[in-house]
Amino acid sequence: MQRITILGATGSIGVSTLDVLARHPERYSVYALSAHSRVDELAAQCERFRPARAVVGSAAAAARLSALLQAKGLRTEVEYGEQALCAVASAAEVDAVMAAIVGAAGLAPTLAAARAGKKVLLANKEALVMSGQLFMDAVRDSGAVLLPIDSEHNAIFQCLPHGYGRAPEAAGVAKVLLTASGGPFLTRAVDTLDAVTPEQACKHPNWVMGRKISVDSATMMNKGLEVIEAHWLFGAPADLIEVVIHPQSVIHSMVSYVDGSVLAQLGNPDMRTPIAHALAWPERIASGVAQLDLTQMGGLQFERPDFVRFPCLALAFDALRAGGTAPALLNAANEVAVQAFLDQRIGFRQIDRVIAQVMDSVPHGAASSIAAVMAQDATARAAAETYIGSHAK
Ligand code: NDP
Numbered sequence: 001m002q003r004i005t006i007l008g009a010t011g012s013i014g015v016s017t018l019d020v021l022a023r024h025p026e027r028y029s030v031y032a033l034s035a036h037s038r039v040d041e042l043a044a045q046c047e048r049f050r051p052a053r054a055v056v057g058s059a060a061a062a063a064r065l066s067a068l069l070q071a072k073g074l075r076t077e078v079e080y081g082e083q084a085l086c087a088v089a090s091a092a093e094v095d096a097v098m099a100a101i102v103g104a105a106g107l108a109p110t111l112a113a114a115r116a117g118k119k120v121l122l123a124n125k126e127a128l129v130m131s132g133q134l135f136m137d138a139v140r141d142s143g144a145v146l147l148p149i150d151s152e153h154n155a156i157f158q159c160l161p162h163g164y165g166r167a168p169e170a171a172g173v174a175k176v177l178l179t180a181s182g183g184p185f186l187t188r189a190v191d192t193l194d195a196v197t198p199e200q201a202c203k204h205p206n207w208v209m210g211r212k213i214s215v216d217s218a219t220m221m222n223k224g225l226e227v228i229e230a231h232w233l234f235g236a237p238a239d240l241i242e243v244v245i246h247p248q249s250v251i252h253s254m255v256s257y258v259d260g261s262v263l264a265q266l267g268n269p270d271m272r273t274p275i276a277h278a279l280a281w282p283e284r285i286a287s288g289v290a291q292l293d294l295t296q297m298g299g300l301q302f303e304r305p306d307f308v309r310f311p312c313l314a315l316a317f318d319a320l321r322a323g324g325t326a327p328a329l330l331n332a333a334n335e336v337a338v339q340a341f342l343d344q345r346i347g348f349r350q351i352d353r354v355i356a357q358v359m360d361s362v363p364h365g366a367a368s369s370i371a372a373v374m375a376q377d378a379t380a381r382a383a384a385e386t387y388i389g390s391h392a393k
């Protein structure tokens, strides 16, 4: 029986994870669940999965959750705040941690799980983008097992049967091919993009996801963050990573080898597949996802990304090549810009301008400590807010 903590249990990944766990009660039990503010949803999850601990974002949310749980006669211990998140991620009772908080808020607890040597199921790509070297060092030093949940990285992991943890060149890898759907605006006229609404941006053609990652998919910053994520997870230099637009989202990524072989992982676009893969690895368990019907698939298309249509992709490659805290700057500016877009304070095409402005105006430094990374994160957020304040619609 493996005991699991889910950070971000009420989100899209958290709910999919609970769906997979519920199919295998003989293998998994839930140790702790976390949410930020969706207390009612968390209370319902606690009633169903009976965790020992539950963590929320504030004292007020904790009081409300306690009252709801008491009314149901549940004895789940309720806590709040970042320290409590770190505690449930690193507790001795925990075997595996699903890191599915969105954004920089997930860094501290995800790192706590890595430092405690847990099996870390990583959905929270922003944590790795911000602090890649420090995070990978923590994994190595503690002996933690790091398994990617992001569908592309999970696919690449599966296409590296003998290569995970080795330098890709030494494993004969010629290219890591990250597929991208291109999001909802792949073919929309570029000069009409500034008029798109948050609802249009959040309507992904193939995946149902949280709002932040949905906007990231529409700008393709999601793919940019994934390029950086792939760099750290697989030790791949920027030149070894190529983005391929594949609108059907059936191939989730590929690895091409020096002998001419290309390995791909295919499946229906449902996050329960990579979640079940990582939970059970190196075994396999049912995920609830239907088998892919190849005869119903029609054609699969591939094309090169258009860096003019998707400037965020170029900004992410620039940040990766710049190194140090540049990816943390990129990530922080992006989080602020996406939130401003969702709040309708800026237009869609201003997202990349905010990020470019922050990257140009805030000097990056060495990512020598988590404190240095967090200081850059704070500086970038302030610079992004200032820029947005003077350019708001
Ligand atoms: P959601 O927005 O659906 O869920 C986010 C979760 O994090 C919720 O449980 C939310 O709580 C919690 N949360 C939000 N803000 C904070 C905070 N400040 N402190 C603590 N907890 C917080 O996001 P997704 O599930 O879509 O994404 C989660 C992560 O997984 C992201 O990093 C994303 O990039 C990554 N990912 C997601 C994929 C997907 O298909 N959705 C695919 C690949 C990667 P509450 O509900 O109370 O607000």
Ligand code: MG
Pocket: 150, 151, 152, 226
């Ligand atoms: Mg992905």
